[in-house]
Amino acid sequence: MTRRIRSEPRKALVYSLDAVKAVEAAAAQLEADLQFEHLEQLEDRLWDLAERCHQDRRGDHVGTFVDEHAREPESLVCRVSIDYLKVDSPVEALGVRFGPLGAELVAQDDWPSAGPAATSQATIIVTGTSRQRMSERARDQVERALHVLRFAIQDIRSATARELRFQVGSFLVFEDGGGAWTPTGEGGARSFAINELALKPSNVTPWRVCAASLRGTLRRRRTLH
DSSP states (O other), X not given: OEEEOSSOTXXXXXXXXXXXXXXXXXXXXXXXXXXXXXXXXXXXXXXXXXXXXXXXXXXXXXXXXXXXXXXXXXXXXXXXXXXXXXXXXXXXXXTEEEEEOOHHHHOOSSSOOOOTTEEEEEEEEEEESOHHHHHXXXXXXXXXXXXXXXXXXXXXXXXXXTTTOOEEEEEEEXXXXXXXXXXXXXXXXXXXXXXXXXXXXXXXXXXXXXXXXHHHHHHHHHHHO
16 A cells, blocks of 8 residues: 655655554554544544654654543533423433433524424433544434333333334533534424333333343234244
């Protein structure tokens, strides 16, 4: 592989296949490391590092790279709007706490509101150095928790497809005031009041989900036979 030298564009360095694999492996490791997840164009930065190492083999360029770019991950409370799910009193699933919609999600001076479909919120602690990736992880975790709630609801009583179409909403805020807005589909869902079911903690655990899934599989098998 050939790459032009940034400081001398007319010159280039030729890297072996092993060097290319080493840079790609390092990029994959750093992408998974919360201390470096904030870095953009990570692979290009690593190639610049490889260039410096080639030009000056005595310096501690790796240590300098770490000192310049590593950040201490921060843990923040994150609140995410939930569409079409009414929650009067807190319910927890997979470390996500669902409750009534908070004022910080209803209206913001510099952000869009959560929208008319938002009827509750999810609260979760998320850790990282990139607000964008922290937001993505928070939304993914909330979606998994909603999946658990759907199974728990079906385990208590039958529910229509429209009732179970509650979803992660468009608005997300961090405890320090930062936020993100992600467009969501209209859904065409019917709002579901979860506390009317009197859900208990045992109803929203992964074990409960597995049990509900197993019962559903057995019912389908009986139907087939």
